[in-house]
Amino acid sequence: MKTVVLTGGIGSGKTTVAKMFAALGVPIYIADDEAKKLMVNSVVIKQKLTALFGEEAYIDNALNRPFLAKAIFNDKALLEQMNAIVHPEVGAHFEIWKAEQNAPYVIKEAAIIFENGSYKHYDCIITVHAPEAIKIERVLQRDDTSEEKIKAIMKNQWSDSEKIKRSHYVIENLNLDDTRLQVSEIHAKLLKLK
CATH class of the missing domain: 3.40.50.300 (P-loop containing nucleotide triphosphate hydrolases)
Known part of the structure; x- marks a missing residue:
């Protein structure tokens, strides 16, 4: 395939x-949609994002999008660090999804x-x-x-x-x-x- x-x-x-x-x-696999879901549901991603951004990254177990958007807005290095956490997990998730397709x-x-x-x-x-x-x-x-x-x-x-x-x-x-x-x-x- x-x-x-x-x-x-x-x-x-x-x-x-x-x-x-x-x-x-x-x-069709929409990577952005799946990344948003994984940022909330993946224990690994949550731990790493909390370590990178602090406890404010999540509020009541939900991703604090405005806080993250503001943090990475003009900080390319921070954006790259976040992507380095999220993208490999999305890639692995995609491979599992792809194996289920015909x-x-x-x-x-x-x-x-x-x-x-x-x-x-x-x-x-x-x-x-x-x-x-x-x-x-x-x-x-x-x-x-x-x-x-x-x-x-x-x-x-x-x-x-x-x-x-x-x-x-x-x-x-x-x-x-x-x-x-x-x-x-x-x-x-x-x-x-x-």
Whole structure:
């Protein structure tokens, strides 16, 4: 079974594209969603995050997201330390999930595969991209955040042009009908891969 990774910067529309692949019957693993669950349910992660951030990392056994977001906002080293705790656990969880699937290929939707070097572990890379202004507009509509915070996240991610150079397929996500057509074409190609 092939392992395909679907990536793209914040606001590119990875989740929208993932849902289009899911509608075609492809098993989808949303790494960000699973990471959020593991940060609450994994004893190992909770112990390590508490050691890194202090007791404030959790309130009443729930992840203190505002506290963590503020702590890592302008501290790249701290962000990297947190990712070094969470990402290996998510990777192990993904492998267990993948072993339970029965399909020609599975898709892992993940944002920072290039930044952490994990892109080397996939059979195929699909990058979703859109112009920066559109990405910012999408995130402002979706999340309770500011343009400053979005741009800070973008600064910690590789540029689309760098991601595209290392990708097997690229989906330009501007118009849903066009995006759906691109997804169908890539799906047909992936089914032919041996």
